[in-house]
Amino acid sequence: MKIYKKGAALLLVVIMLMTFVAPVAEAKELNIPPGQLKKVTGIPYGQLKKIGFVDLDETIEWARLAIDRMYARGIFTGYPGNVFKPKNNVTHLEAIIMALRVMGWEEEVKRTKVNDDIRKINLSWNDAYYYVALAVEKGLIKPEELRGFNPNAPAKRYEVARYIVRALDMEREAQKHMKEKLPFKDANAIPKDAVGYVYVMLDLGLMKGDNKNRFKPNDPITRAEMAVMLNRLDESLGNEDENNLVGTIKDIDLEDLTITIQNSSGTKTYDLLEKTPVYVDGRYRSLEDLKVGDKVELVLDEDEFVIFIQVIEKTKQPIISAKGLVAEVNRRAISLVTYITNPDEGFIGTLVESDIEGLHYELETSEGAFVLKGNIEGLEDYVGDKIVVKGQLTDEFSIYMRGYILNVEKYYVLRSRDLVTFDVNSDTKITLNGKEAKLAEIEAGDFARVRADDTNLALEIKAESFEEKIKEFEKDRKDTRDGKLEGKVVSVSLGTELIITIKNDDGQYTLIIDKDVELKGIKSLRELKRGMEIGLRIKGGKIIKIEVDD
Incomplete structure (x- = not known):
C-alpha cells in the first residue's frame, strides 16, 4: 500500500484551519500527531472514514474475522454501498488476482508483459490482462491452459486449490501425491489430476471439509470461503510490512482514539477509528476490550489509521x-x-x-x-x-x-x-x-x-x-420554563412565532416570546441585536419580560 509522504504546504494548513474540511490524507501529509486530528480539522471521528461492511450478519460470523482482515490487508475489495456479498461465487479471474495479492506480487502487475495469447482472452477491463499475464509468469496458470481459461466462470474448490499450491511453488509436491487416498466421503468426485493439489492444501491446513466429512470439490467457492482460506494462507506466510505489524500495547486512549504499540522497531502511536474492527479469541469485540500488555496485530491504511486489530496473545487479565x-x-x-x-x-x-x-x-x-x-x-x-x-x-x-x-x-x-x-x-x-x-x-x-x-x-x-x-x-429543563435567565442574544426570529435564542455559561436556550411581553431598556423587539446582554423573566416556558442592560 502506498504511504503518503510528508509535505510542508503552508497554504494547506491555512485552508484547513479556516474551513475545517481537510481530509485525512492531507492531515497526515502535514504530520499532525495521532490523536490531534479532530482538534486541528474540527471534523469529528467517524465522519472522516467509513469502515465495515453492512451485509455481514450472524450467518457469516464464522468468516467475519477473515473478511475484515483480508479487506484491511487489501486482498479483497468490496462493492458500492459498503457491501461485501459474502455468498457470491468467486470467478477464476478474481481467484488469481486474490492469490497474487496475498503472495505480495501486486506491485509486479504493471511491469508484466502481455503476450498475444493472453490478449485473445475476453476480459472486461484492461488491467485484467496484466493480472493474467503475471499469473502465467508465476506459474498459477500454465500457458497451455490459457485456451480453456474462462475468467468469468465460478472457480471450483479444487481449481482454487490448484492456483494456491502453484502460487506457493509446490507443484512438485502436488504431483507426488496425485494417487493419494483422501479422507472424504466424496473423494471420488475430486478429479484425478487435482488430488495432489487438494492433498497439499489439506496438509498445510488451508482447506478443510465440512461437518459431514465432504470436500465438495466441484462446488464454486464463495467470497466468504475464499476469505477464510486466504486469511489462513496470509497468516502462515507471516508477511509483515509497514502496513501490517505486530507489537505489544503500551497505551490506548479511547478519548483521543489512539493506540501506542511497542515492538522491535520501537514505540509508536497510531490513530484509531471509532469502529475499527477488534477481534479477541476470534470474536468481534470493541476497543474497550483491548488491554495494555496485549500482543496484537495491527493493519494500517495508507494514512496510517488502524483499520483492523487482532489480539494474538492476551495479557494475564481474565476480566473483560x-x-x-x-x-x-x-x-x-x-x-x-x-x-x-x-x-x-x-x-x-x-x-x-x-x-x-x-x-x-x-x-x-x-x-x-x-x-x-x-x-x-x-x-x-x-x-x-x-x-x-x-x-x-x-x-x-x-x-x-x-x-x-x-x-x-x-x-x-x-x-x-x-x-x-x-x-x-x-x-x-x-x-x-x-x-x-x-x-x-x-x-x-x-x-x-x-x-x-x-x-x-x-x-x-x-x-x-x-x-x-x-x-x-426534563427536571433540568424546568429551570428555563419558570424563573429568570441571563445571557447574550444569539438570534431573534420575529415571524409567526416570536423566538429568541440566548447563550450563557450554562448553554444555549431557545424560547418563545409572549406576544404581551414587557420590555425594559428597549422600545421594540426589533432593537434586540446579536451579542446584546439581556435578562429574561420566564413563565410557563414563555418569556414575559425582557430587560436590556444599559
Missing part, C-alpha cells in the same frame, strides 16, 4: 469490561453498541420521516419521538431502519411540537456486526439505576457497563435507564 448503549436484550444475552461511551450522548430508535408541521426526521424510541436536527445529511436513505444517534437533547423550541429536539453529531445504522454481545445466566449480578434488577427490566436505549470473564459470560451488569435520563433532562 465494556460499556455502551444497549441495543438488544433477550433472556440469556445482552448486546451493546460500544462506540457510544457517554450515557448522555447515546440514543437508539427507528428513523421516521414526518410531514407534521413541515417535513422533518424523527427518532422513535421507547420514551417517545425526538426531532432530529444538526448533522442529518443522508438520513433519507435509512427511513424505517434502526439507527444509533450520538448527540445532545437541547432546550431549543421545536416548531414541529413533536417532542424534544435531538441535535445530531453523528448517526450510525444499527448493524448486527457492530454489536458486542455477552451471555447472561442466573449468577450474573444485575443492577438498574443502582437497584437490583432482572435482565428483562433492561431495555434498548439504556446504558450499561458489563464485566465478563474470558468465556464471554457477564459477571456483572450495571445499567442506567433511558427513562431516567429523560426525566433528568
